[in-house]
Amino acid sequence: xxxxxxxxxxxxxxxxxxxxxxxxxxxxxxxxxxxxxxxxxxxxxxxxxxxxxxxxxxxxxxxxxxxxxxxxxxxxxxxxxxxxxxxxxxxxxxxxxxxxxxxxxxxxxxxxxx
Amino acid sequence: xxxxxxxxxxxxxxxxxxxxxxxxxxxxxxxxxxxxxxxxxxxxxxxxxxxxxxxxxxxxxxxxxxxxxxxxxxxxxxxxxxxxxxxxxxxxxxxxxxxxxxxxxxxxxxx
Numbered sequence: 001x002x003x004x005x006x007x008x009x010x011x012x013x014x015x016x017x018x019x020x021x022x023x024x025x026x027x028x029x030x031x032x033x034x035x036x037x038x039x040x041x042x043x044x045x046x047x048x049x050x051x052x053x054x055x056x057x058x059x060x061x062x063x064x065x066x067x068x069x070x071x072x073x074x075x076x077x078x079x080x081x082x083x084x085x086x087x088x089x090x091x092x093x094x095x096x097x098x099x100x101x102x103x104x105x106x107x108x109x110x111x112x113x114x
Numbered sequence: 115x116x117x118x119x120x121x122x123x124x125x126x127x128x129x130x131x132x133x134x135x136x137x138x139x140x141x142x143x144x145x146x147x148x149x150x151x152x153x154x155x156x157x158x159x160x161x162x163x164x165x166x167x168x169x170x171x172x173x174x175x176x177x178x179x180x181x182x183x184x185x186x187x188x189x190x191x192x193x194x195x196x197x198x199x200x201x202x203x204x205x206x207x208x209x210x211x212x213x214x215x216x217x218x219x220x221x222x223x224x225x
Binding site: 033041043045059081 | 118157162164215
């Protein structure tokens with residue numbers, strides 16, 4: 001079991017470029033989440049998905065799009081990167097929304113936009 | 115707007131000390147409170163608390179929730195250098211179990 005994996009681990013983009021971050025989980029989890037973590041800000045939810053083919057906005061969705069075409073994958077896209085999107089991005093998954101289930105996190109992607 | 119506040123934001127202790135990390139919250143539709151430990155990479159799960167007054171314990175770490183006063187504490191006894199990390203508190207809310215995180219507490223344990 002690899003758990004939650006993220007690709008790539010590091011990336012440097014120029015302002016205006018686009019890219020897609022891939023999150024994959026092999027635990028058959030229904031729910032998946034994308035967070036960003038900035039110094040002094042904690043983790044903030046960008047978008048999430050409650051199942052294949054469904055997505056919803058989180059706390060800071062502007063400038064990002066997501067897709068969940070397969071249950072095991074959750075993609076985060078930046079159409080036109082901005083320096084404000086320099087951050088560490090974490091993906092997480094959870095088997096259920098039940099009270100007793102925690103979220104499992106991937107190792108993160110460090111993105112720098114110059 | 116849901117809010118989770120952790121304190122202190124950072125602290126430095128020596129090996130063997132006992133530390134108490136605080137987490138207070140103001141949220142709607144509370145479901146549970148979670149503690150994570152983050153050492154450079156992915157947050158790893160420590161505890162989930164749903165009921166007041168019931169202590170969760172794992173080795174030298176323990177945590178308790180007070181749903182009346184809306185806070186939780188994480189205690190670490192006999193600290194070791196391996197306890198150095200950022201400790202994140204998160205509250206699960208709503209039907210979709212979204213997590214709202216605090217800013218984290220950076221703990222440094224000196225030899």
